[in-house]
Amino acid sequence: MHNLYAFTGxxxxxxxxxxxxxxxxxxxxxxxxxxxxxxxxxAPARPGSxxxxxxxxxLRYAARTELAALRARQEPLGRPLxxxxxxxxxxxxxxxxxxxxxxxxxxxxxxxxxxAIGLEYLPAVARQLYHSRDLGxxxxxxxxxxxxxxxxxAFERLLARLRATxxxxxxxxxxxxxxERRT
Amino acid sequence: MHNLYAFTGxxxxxxxxxxxxxxxxxxxxxxxxxxxxxxxxxAPARPGSxxxxxxxxxLRYAARTELAALRARQEPLGRPLxxxxxxxxxxxxxxxxxxxxxxxxxxxxxxxxxxAIGLEYLPAVARQLYHSRDLGxxxxxxxxxxxxxxxxxAFERLLARLRATxxxxxxxxxxxxxxERRT
Numbered sequence: 001m002h003n004l005y006a007f008t009g010x011x012x013x014x015x016x017x018x019x020x021x022x023x024x025x026x027x028x029x030x031x032x033x034x035x036x037x038x039x040x041x042x043a044p045a046r047p048g049s050x051x052x053x054x055x056x057x058x059l060r061y062a063a064r065t066e067l068a069a070l071r072a073r074q075e076p077l078g079r080p081l082x083x084x085x086x087x088x089x090x091x092x093x094x095x096x097x098x099x100x101x102x103x104x105x106x107x108x109x110x111x112x113x114x115x116a117i118g119l120e121y122l123p124a125v126a127r128q129l130y131h132s133r134d135l136g137x138x139x140x141x142x143x144x145x146x147x148x149x150x151x152x153x154a155f156e157r158l159l160a161r162l163r164a165t166x167x168x169x170x171x172x173x174x175x176x177x178x179x180e181r182r183t
Numbered sequence: 184m185h186n187l188y189a190f191t192g193x194x195x196x197x198x199x200x201x202x203x204x205x206x207x208x209x210x211x212x213x214x215x216x217x218x219x220x221x222x223x224x225x226a227p228a229r230p231g232s233x234x235x236x237x238x239x240x241x242l243r244y245a246a247r248t249e250l251a252a253l254r255a256r257q258e259p260l261g262r263p264l265x266x267x268x269x270x271x272x273x274x275x276x277x278x279x280x281x282x283x284x285x286x287x288x289x290x291x292x293x294x295x296x297x298x299a300i301g302l303e304y305l306p307a308v309a310r311q312l313y314h315s316r317d318l319g320x321x322x323x324x325x326x327x328x329x330x331x332x333x334x335x336x337a338f339e340r341l342l343a344r345l346r347a348t349x350x351x352x353x354x355x356x357x358x359x360x361x362x363e364r365r366t
Binding site for chain 1: 250
């Protein structure tokens with residue numbers, strides 16, 4: 001398995017849980033912290049907790065100009081000032097996955113401006129997408145955002161704008177986990 | 184792991200090996216047969232043999248009209264008359280994976296007519312793509328074709344046309360394994 005990461009609900013870890021909100025569909029169990037670590041393979045979760053898996057991979061929709069803008073402006077995870085994180089696992093509907101590439105792209109960008117909206121919040125909000133669907137996971141993606149406390153309000157506006165898009169009408173399960181880095 | 188398949192070189196199996204030709208890059212070891220089976224996870228290969236893994240997933244480039252044409256005309260694997268198969272694992276270059284989605288799509292279809300060429304050989308040549316790159320495999324894809332002996336020449340023309348495309352200039356490793364179904 002390549003670029004595989006495990007996100008595990010734990011009692012104590014680098015990322016302390018501030019809240020776990022089920023936005024749509026089945027919730028995730030409450031945990032006190034989330035541990036994020038590279039994984040070699042998929043293992044059963046411990047009783048009473050959960051582990052979600054995802055893989056870093058190539059972007060599926062970004063066009064050349066968008067990719068160039070992202071690469072020029074985005075910052076990596078792990079910045080010292082980025083003490084807040086949001087882990088938002090998402091599952092899209094069968095209707096989404098039955099669409100052709102051009103239809104998904106049109107909804108993702110031409111209609112929903114997913115990349116264009118995200119670019120407005122760079123470099124403040126660092127972002128990493130982990131792919132889960134081909135792993136047979138309960139979610140299709142784990143989205144991970146990191147930002148400084150001063151940028152928390154901007155991050156809420158980013159999220160609100162994305163959730164209001166046409167693309168989000170294909171989201172059938174979403175949980176919003178907010179985290180604070182242990183310092 | 185979801186829709187994961189293992190392709191294993193064996194001494195005896197449902198698909199007898201007719202030939203193993205290294206087209207580009209490092210070859211695969213000679214084996215007498217190939218076993219194709221659903222897999223739960225990735226396991227080390229037996230000494231002296233090889234196992235390649237791949238996953239069925241959604242198509243990454245097909246536009247709506249192409250997807251509709253494929254769905255209307257393609258036939259499934261396992262047809263009784265399809266006694267021949269070709270297993271062609273392929274690895275593309277880092278340059279390919281650094282391209283944006285629109286650039287890959289333009290090379291794949293507008294320039295190379297990958298889907299359009301494949302459609303000309305439907306329903307005679309059944310095809311299934313297995314994705315391997317995100318598994319950390321030595322190849323990015325395993326392409327699998329099945330056809331009747333009477334369609335073998337048509338299949339050679341299909342392959343020759345695909346290999347002559349711009350897309351193929353990004354292929355840095357390719358092995359061509361031909362198989363005959365045990366009857």
